[in-house]
Amino acid sequence: MFDSLSSKLEKVFRDLRGLGKISEANASAALREVRQALLEADVNFKVARDFIERVRAQSLGQEVIQSIQPGQQVIKIIHDELVQLLGATNAGLQLSGNPSCVLMVGLHGSGKTTSSGKLGRLLHKQGRTPLLVAADVYRPAAMEQLQTVGKQAALPVYAHPGATDVLQIAREALAFARAHNRNTLIFDTAGRLQIDEPLVRELVALRDLVKPQETLLVLDAATGQEAVSVATHFDQALNITGAILTKLDGDARGGAALSLRAVTGKPIKFAGVGEKLDEFEPFHPERMASRILGMGDVVSLVEKAAAAVDLEDAQRLEEKMRKGQFTLEDFLEQLRQMKKLGPLESIVGLLPGGAEALKGQDLSKQEKEFRHMEAMICSMTPQERRNPHILNARRRQRIAKGSGVTVTELNTMLNKFAGMQQMMKKMGKFQKMLSRMGGGPASLLRRR
Ligand SMILES: Nc1nc2c(ncn2[C@@H]2O[C@H](COP(=O)(O)OP(=O)(O)OP(=O)(O)O)[C@@H](O)[C@H]2O)c(=O)[nH]1
Ligand SMILES: [Mg+2]
Known part of the structure; x- marks a missing residue:
């Protein structure tokens, strides 16, 4: 996500970190680079200019000059301003009516239908009873597409094949929702290549009929600041x-994400991060800023992990790791929990420096290896898992056969595991040392 912007800012930050003193001259040089990076990320030029001015004013303030690590402070100022630019806090939905209506609008192919399903699923998880409404009467396949999405999301869909009047569909859907106790209607509307009069008229009429609590503009982030002019038009109309x-x-x-709030004053409420239905998240400016600045989205990762992994289990495992009591049995458990977290790529990408580390790596190979490891450990008896040193040649042959690998592959895995155990022990010591020293460099930025 925003890789190019991230790596440019990381470079500026590396230079900044080393600065003993912030002067007008060296701050200007760094900020020029930041501005360049923003413009190259297709951020609206006025937004970029104002951003730099705010950072400059604060960087040259009294407070910074007297501090011990001025470079770090400038980074923090940039971070905080970035958070502001992205909207400061997460803006949730206001769904007060019964039923509540959400209108999904946007250009062709921006992701309205997909996002309708994603949002429906999310709201369902929060205890609401969504109904997806097929209000795109132009593309023949549109209703079917929403029905497929609804099936995947396990949500009901109201569609009226053959109907040509969006308002009629809306009335029927409202009646259907009342009859079937659905408290949230999500209207998947038609897209256009460009916003035009007939589309606006139709959407306005639909809006006036259903009086939505939320009218959400679905924007393709890849369109950069072009997305912002689209947003301005839709906002004026609707x-x-x-x-x-x-x-x-x-x-x-990054241009769309970074310019939208400043130009339109409207918040980004959700982010789509993949084609699958669960690749969708509430938009958190703070986390997004951290991600852009290459500090990784540790908070997201922790949340994601907490959802999938039992926290107590995780703590118990970590404790074992630190003490060097981590067995193959624990390893197996770990491998299985990792599977619950989702594809490796999406996890590593969230870690600090993860995006950088991923470059040129083939993670599917890694995942395959994990699957093999799992199979090998599964072929062992519990006793063997706890004490791998009892694995003699006969046992090794049996396990290799049982898991469809060669003895050499099994040996490699066992050696790797032994190495891992060693490393964990060392890391445990290292962590203890770090915590005594008051946390790593990242904590400097997080502290406010
Ligand atoms: N990678 C990725 N693809 C997405 C995301 N959201 C939507 N898509 C894909 O974008 C394409 C268009 O999505 P749709 O939901 O059909 O878009 P739409 O706005 O309903 O399109 P129209 O109804 O034709 O106007 C589909 O192939 C989706 O799978 C996302 O967050 N990430
Ligand atoms: Mg659609």
């Missing part, structure tokens, strides 16, 4: 309540 930024997993450069 008074949107927020945006969903999709395809942030793709080659989005």
Whole structure:
């Protein structure tokens, strides 16, 4: 996500960190580079200019000059300003009515239908009873597409094949929702290549009929600051309540995310980060800023992990790791929990420096290796898992056969595991040392 912007800012930060004193001259040089990076990420030029001015004013303030690590402070100022630029805090949905209506609007292919399903699923998880409404009467396959999405999301869909009047569909859907106790209607509307009069008229009529609590503009993040002019138009016509930024997993450069709030004043409420239904998250400016600045999204990762992994289990495992009591049995458990977290790529990408580390790596190979490891450990008896040193040649042959690998592969895995155990012990000591010293460099930035 925003890889190019990230790596440019990381470079500026590396230079800044080393600075003993912030002067007008060296701050200017660094900020020029930041501005360049923003512009190359397709951030609106006025937004970039104002951003730099705010950072400059604060960087040259009294407070900074007297501090011990001025470079770090400038980084923190940039971080905080970035958070502001992205909207400061997460803007949730205001769904007060019964039923509540959400209108999904946007250009062709921006991700309205997909996001309708994703949002429906999310709201369902929060205890609401969503109904997806097929309000795109132009593309023949649109209703079917929403029905497929609904099936995947295990949500009901209201569609009226053959109907040509969006308002009629909306009335029927409202009646259907009342009859079937659905408290949230999500209207998947038609897209256009460009916003035009007929589309606006239709959407306005639909809005006036269903009186939505939320009118969400779905925007393709890859379109950069072009997305911002689209947003301005839609906002003028419909008074949107927020945006969903999709395809942030793709080659989005950041321009849309960073300019939208400043230009339109409307918050980004959700982010689409993949084609799958669960690749969707509430948009958190703080975390996004950390991600852009290459500090990794540790908070997201922790949340993701907490959802999938039992916290107590995790703590118990960590304790074992630190004490060097980590067995193959624990390893197996770990491998299985990792599977619950999702594809390796999406996990590593969230870690600090993870995006950088991923470059040129083939993770599917790694995942295959994990699967093999799992099979090998599964072929062992509990006793063998706890004491791998009892694995003699006969046992090794049996295990290799049982898991469909060669004895050499099994030996390699066991050696790797032994190495890992060693490393964990060392890391345990290292961590203890670090915590005594008051945390790593990242904590400097997080402290406010
Ligand atoms: N990688 C990725 N792809 C996405 C995301 N959101 C949507 N897509 C893909 O984008 C394409 C278009 O999505 P749709 O949901 O059909 O878009 P739409 O706005 O309903 O399109 P129209 O109905 O034709 O206007 C599909 O192939 C989706 O799978 C996302 O967050 N990440
Ligand atoms: Mg659609």
